[in-house]
Amino acid sequence: MTERSTAGLGTPWPAPAKLNLMLRVVGRRPNGYHELQTVFQFIDRCDRLWFDVRDDGRVRRLTSVSGVPEAEDLTVRAARALQEATGCGLGVDIRCEKMLPMGGGLGGGSSDAATTLVALNQLWGTELDEDALSEIALPLGADVPVFVRGRAAWAEGVGERLSPVELPQPWYLVLAPPCSVSTRDVFCHPELTRDSVCIKLEDFLSGNAVNDCLPVVRRGYPPVEAALAWLDHWGGGRLTGTGACVFAVFDDRERALDVSRQAPAHLQAFVARGLNRSPLLDRLDQEVASSSLVADS
Ligand SMILES: C[C@](O)(CO)[C@H](O)COP(=O)(O)OP(=O)(O)OC[C@H]1O[C@@H](n2ccc(N)nc2=O)[C@H](O)[C@@H]1O
Numbered sequence: 213m214t215e216r217s218t219a220g221l222g223t224p225w226p227a228p229a230k231l232n233l234m235l236r237v238v239g240r241r242p243n244g245y246h247e248l249q250t251v252f253q254f255i256d257r258c259d260r261l262w263f264d265v266r267d268d269g270r271v272r273r274l275t276s277v278s279g280v281p282e283a284e285d286l287t288v289r290a291a292r293a294l295q296e297a298t299g300c301g302l303g304v305d306i307r308c309e310k311m312l313p314m315g316g317g318l319g320g321g322s323s324d325a326a327t328t329l330v331a332l333n334q335l336w337g338t339e340l341d342e343d344a345l346s347e348i349a350l351p352l353g354a355d356v357p358v359f360v361r362g363r364a365a366w367a368e369g370v371g372e373r374l375s376p377v378e379l380p381q382p383w384y385l386v387l388a389p390p391c392s393v394s395t396r397d398v399f400c401h402p403e404l405t406r407d408s409v410c411i412k413l414e415d416f417l418s419g420n421a422v423n424d425c426l427p428v429v430r431r432g433y434p435p436v437e438a439a440l441a442w443l444d445h446w447g448g449g450r451l452t453g454t455g456a457c458v459f460a461v462f463d464d465r466e467r468a469l470d471v472s473r474q475a476p477a478h479l480q481a482f483v484a485r486g487l488n489r490s491p492l493l494d495r496l497d498q499e500v501a502s503s504s505l506v507a508d509s
């Protein structure tokens with residue numbers, strides 16, 4: 213979607229990316245899903261969404277997402293799931309401006325789904341609380357609940373047992389190698405280790421930040437390996453989720469920007485701030501405040 217076409221649409225709803233600051237695969241459930249331990253933090257790099265409520269109950273996506281048919285788009289599925297859960301007869305036209313690479317381990321699709329649930333719960337007046345919204349969120353994807361709750365979190369289970377955490381909020385240099393990684397393929401891989409011992413938050417805070425998917429992704433995706441090798445010159449990189457994106461941590465924004473300018477041209481590089489509170493919650497507060505002003509006048 214071009215800048216011009218977003219003019220006049222009103223304030224967008226942000227769908228921030230997340231980073232997995234560590235990821236341990238500690239078991240496998242009978243349904244094939246994996247038990248994880250991970251730490252989620254948001255970054256201030258976001259997709260942007262706009263919602264126009266419709267009276268006729270139709271859910272339409274007005275912008276295209278490369279390779280994703282309308283009915284499979286996580287925003288459309290999220291809107292339909294909220295209709296089904298609440299019996300709401302309203303519909304919506306959804307526009308989404310993608311900034312986050314797909315299949316990048318930044319959770320862009322999951323975040324778009326969460327933003328749709330949170331925004332429509334407000335705009336449709338369905339009044340579900342955060343727990344109820346998170347229940348609708350989980351079948352859409354293991355990462356959707358953390359985006360609904362909007363707090364950096366220590367996560368267990370398939371990623372749905374969340375405890376909020378206050379972490380340092382450094383600057384991250386994120387590199388998107390020119391490939392996308394299928395989360396499913398990594399979790400199905402015969403060489404993925406699935407027996408890491410469980411650790412505690414304190415272990416992570418004192419430096420245990422391994423990602424168990426890294427060996428499989430490094431071997432299977434040479435562009436990811438190359439991006440990590442490049443980050444080794446600057447102190448080392450980490451993989452987010454199942455990749456393909458990798459990141460390095462900096463205390464100082466200028467330093468992160470300086471390194472990003474030196475990144476090889478074939479790597480998409482950006483610098484973003486770590487956030488313990490999702491900008492989605494601020495946008496929701498703004499919407500609640502403006503709707504109560506209208507109600508009072
Ligand atoms: C790896 C993480 O990104 C860490 O944040 C997430 O756990 C993945 O979350 P997600 O992209 O929302 O994943 P989903 O859409 O639920 O699942 C995609 C596929 O990954 C596998 N999958 C996912 C999560 C999980 N805990 N175990 C799995 O085995 C399943 O094969 C599933 O079919």
Ligand SMILES: Nc1ncnc2c1ncn2[C@@H]1O[C@H](COP(=O)(O)OP(=O)(O)OP(=O)(O)O)[C@@H](O)[C@H]1O
Nearest residue numbers: 285286314315316317318319320321322324395453
């Ligand atoms: N609105 C959407 N935006 C992006 N992807 C979508 C969307 N709707 C459905 N999808 C599908 O979801 C897949 C995963 O997208 P996403 O951007 O969340 O990947 P990811 O960053 O690797 O996520 P994760 O870290 O959760 O594995 C895409 O490859 C695409 O097929």
